[in-house]
Amino acid sequence: MTTLYGYFRSSAAYRVRIALNLKGLAYDQVPVNLVKGEQRTEANVARHPQGLVPTLETDDGVQLIQSLAICEFLDEVHPEPPLLPADAEGRARVRALAQLVACEIHPLNNLRVLKYLVGELGVGEEAKLAWYRHWIAEGFDALEGMLSREAGTGDFCHGDTPTLADLCLVPQVFNAERFACDLSAYPTIQRITANCRALPAFRQAAPEAQPDAR
Amino acid sequence: MTTLYGYFRSSAAYRVRIALNLKGLAYDQVPVNLVKGEQRTEANVARHPQGLVPTLETDDGVQLIQSLAICEFLDEVHPEPPLLPADAEGRARVRALAQLVACEIHPLNNLRVLKYLVGELGVGEEAKLAWYRHWIAEGFDALEGMLSREAGTGDFCHGDTPTLADLCLVPQVFNAERFACDLSAYPTIQRITANCRALPAFRQAAPEAQPDAR
Numbered sequence: 001m002t003t004l005y006g007y008f009r010s011s012a013a014y015r016v017r018i019a020l021n022l023k024g025l026a027y028d029q030v031p032v033n034l035v036k037g038e039q040r041t042e043a044n045v046a047r048h049p050q051g052l053v054p055t056l057e058t059d060d061g062v063q064l065i066q067s068l069a070i071c072e073f074l075d076e077v078h079p080e081p082p083l084l085p086a087d088a089e090g091r092a093r094v095r096a097l098a099q100l101v102a103c104e105i106h107p108l109n110n111l112r113v114l115k116y117l118v119g120e121l122g123v124g125e126e127a128k129l130a131w132y133r134h135w136i137a138e139g140f141d142a143l144e145g146m147l148s149r150e151a152g153t154g155d156f157c158h159g160d161t162p163t164l165a166d167l168c169l170v171p172q173v174f175n176a177e178r179f180a181c182d183l184s185a186y187p188t189i190q191r192i193t194a195n196c197r198a199l200p201a202f203r204q205a206a207p208e209a210q211p212d213a214r
Numbered sequence: 215m216t217t218l219y220g221y222f223r224s225s226a227a228y229r230v231r232i233a234l235n236l237k238g239l240a241y242d243q244v245p246v247n248l249v250k251g252e253q254r255t256e257a258n259v260a261r262h263p264q265g266l267v268p269t270l271e272t273d274d275g276v277q278l279i280q281s282l283a284i285c286e287f288l289d290e291v292h293p294e295p296p297l298l299p300a301d302a303e304g305r306a307r308v309r310a311l312a313q314l315v316a317c318e319i320h321p322l323n324n325l326r327v328l329k330y331l332v333g334e335l336g337v338g339e340e341a342k343l344a345w346y347r348h349w350i351a352e353g354f355d356a357l358e359g360m361l362s363r364e365a366g367t368g369d370f371c372h373g374d375t376p377t378l379a380d381l382c383l384v385p386q387v388f389n390a391e392r393f394a395c396d397l398s399a400y401p402t403i404q405r406i407t408a409n410c411r412a413l414p415a416f417r418q419a420a421p422e423a424q425p426d427a428r
Contacts, residue, residue, distance in 0.1 A: 050314065050356040062303055066317070069309035076302045088290045089276055095283035099316075100264065103280070107321035116348070121337060134330070142264040 002027040005047060006054040007034045008210035011106055011171035012067035013054040017205035018167040019071040023078045031212035034111055068102055071164055083164045094158045097146065097165035101172045105139035109175065129179065136172075136181045140189060143169075147188040155195050162196060170196045174207065216241040219261060220268040221248045222424035225320055225385035226281035227268040231419035232381040233285040237292045245426035248325055282316055285378055297378045308372045311360065311379035315386045319353035323389065343393065350386075350395045354403060357383075361402040369409050376410060384410045388421065 004020065004027050006013025020027050032038045032053050040051045047063050048055045056064045056073075064070045075083040084091045107113070109132050117123040117131060147153045157165035173193045176183060183190060196202045207213055218234065218241050220227025234241050246252045246267050254265045261277050262269045270278045270287075278284045289297040298305045321327070323346050331337040331345060361367045371379035387407045390397060397404060410416045421427055 049359045050318065050353075064303075064306050064310065066310035066313040068317075069306045069313055072309060073302055073306040076305065088287055089278075091290065092278050092283045092287040095286060096278065096280035099280040099283055102313075103282070103317050103321055104264065107317055108327065113322065116345070117335075120348075121331075121335065121341060121345070123335060127335060130334070131330070134334075139264075145263045 002059055003030060003057040004028070004054055005030045005032050005044070005057070007032055007039075008207045008213040010034060010053050011110070011175060012052075014171035014174070014205060014207065015067045015102075015167045016054050016056060016070050016074075017210075018162075018170065018202055019074050019083060021201035021205050022081060022083065022162060022167075023074055025074070025078065029211060031210075033212070068098060068164070068168075071167065075164075081161065083162075083167070085158060085163065090152065090158060093150070093152050094163045094165045097143065097157050098163075098168040100139060100143055100146075101165075101168040105135055105172055106168075106175075108135040132179050133181050136176050136179075139172075140176070140183070140186050144186045144189055147192065153188065153192075156192055162199065162201075166192065166196050169193065170202055216273055217244060217271040218242070218268055219244045219246050219258070219271070221246055221253075222421040222427040224248060224267050225324070225389060226266075228385040228388070228419060228421065229281045229316075229381045230268050230270060230284050230288075231424075232376075232384065232416055233288050233297060235415035235419050236295060236297065236376060236381075237288055239288070239292060243425060245424075247426070282312060282378070282382075285381065289378075295375065297376075297381070299372060299377065304366065304372060307364070307366050308377045308379045311357065311371050312377075312382040314353060314357055314360075315379075315382040319349055319386055320382075320389075322349040346393050347395050350390045350393075353386075354390070354397070354400050358400045358403055361406065367402065367406075370406055376413065376415075380406065380410050383407065384416055 002025060004013065004016060006029060032044055038044060039053060045051045048065050054067060056070045064073055071083060084094055114128060117128055147157060152158050154160040156162050157169060169189065170193055173189065203209065216239060218227065218230060220230065220243060246258055252258060253267060259265045262279050268281060270284045278287055285297060298308055328342060331342055361371060366372050368374040370376050371383060383403065384407055387403065417423065
């Protein structure tokens with residue numbers, strides 16, 4: 001059985017849940033509570049050398065880390081429906097949109113970074129929120145520009161079916177909403193997110209729908 | 215002609231230079247001076263909506279952003295020599311190693327983030343260096359663990375030819391050296407870096423070998 005070691009509010013685990021659901025793959029979930037520090041237990045570090053989530057364990061017992069690498073693996077092993085377009089230029093656009101979120105927004109705002117800001121640098125609550133919103137705004141400004149101007153955009157980030165870009169976008173929007181970021185300047189992001197959330201694969205992957213959500 | 219808009223010390227541009235060199239592709243370089251703020255000019259934002267580098271402009275005039283997306287594009291359009299192994303599990307490992315650097319270390323330590331720490335949060339020089347070294351150490355600890363323990367490692371991060379993982383590793387090591395990080399705990403990272411640096415494709419991509427290096 002495929003097993004996902006994750007956490008209901010982890011963006012990276014959320015991306016993998018969407019991918020598994022879009023592919024129609026069954027999987028067990030084992031929660032690793034990031035707030036309680038369970039990611040640093042010996043058991044979790046044995047499966048994820050960084051002491052993070054998610055880890056995907058395949059039917060064959062192979063353990064995979066890093067959410068985008070896991071999603072590309074799933075797309076290669078289970079090609080239907082595809083998470084990337086067929087043409088190299090389209091694939092590059094989708095990967096760039098995904099990486100804009102995964103390499104430029106999310107790494108700056110995840111739990112371990114916010115903890116360092118508060119614990120090591122003595123940053124107060126207001127400044128922490130400003131940091132969070134700054135990186136969301138900087139990333140979403142660029143993303144909205146690309147999505148609103150480029151011909152590749154359709155009902156979803158690229159064309160009219162969900163891709164790797166959408167499964168990065170929606171968890172990032174969830175985070176932005178959780179931190180009460182103003183999203184009114186991003187109508188295209190909001191339109192695409194609404195289209196995604198209308199699909200069962202995205203709804204069933206949402207944090208509030210997970211067994212470890214409270 | 216293929217044109218790379220980059221900056222000699224940008225890790226992301228450095229990755230793309232290595233990929234272009236490994237593929238044996240000729241390219242022009244147009245420097246965008248990040249220290250002088252040239253990334254925010256209208257001309258650069260028109261080609262890179264985030265106002266960053268690198269942008270790769272192909273022979274056909276297509277502009278691509280995000281270094282890993284660019285490298286995967288080059289690998290798809292110019293398959294030899296491959297930057298990813300042939301098997302899905304190996305590809306997932308290489309992408310995970312690359313993303314460990316590109317999504318977990320580098321985003322926290324790039325210029326715009328260090329500027330925010332100093333300019334907005336009033337972080338001093340010592341604390342800025344501690345921040346830098348903290349994320350290098352956390353990432354390299356995990357990377358060294360994976361590279362030293364896993365059977366996939368060879369002369370390079372995966373097997374005996376360079377992959378996407380090596381072209382993320384070497385620029386990150388360059389940065390770590392520039393900030394005088396202690397790398398003595400990472401013998402496997404050092405061994406692989408030395409093997410990479412022995413290759414002309416890596417040497418010719420090094421920051422000090424670029425036209426805009428001073």
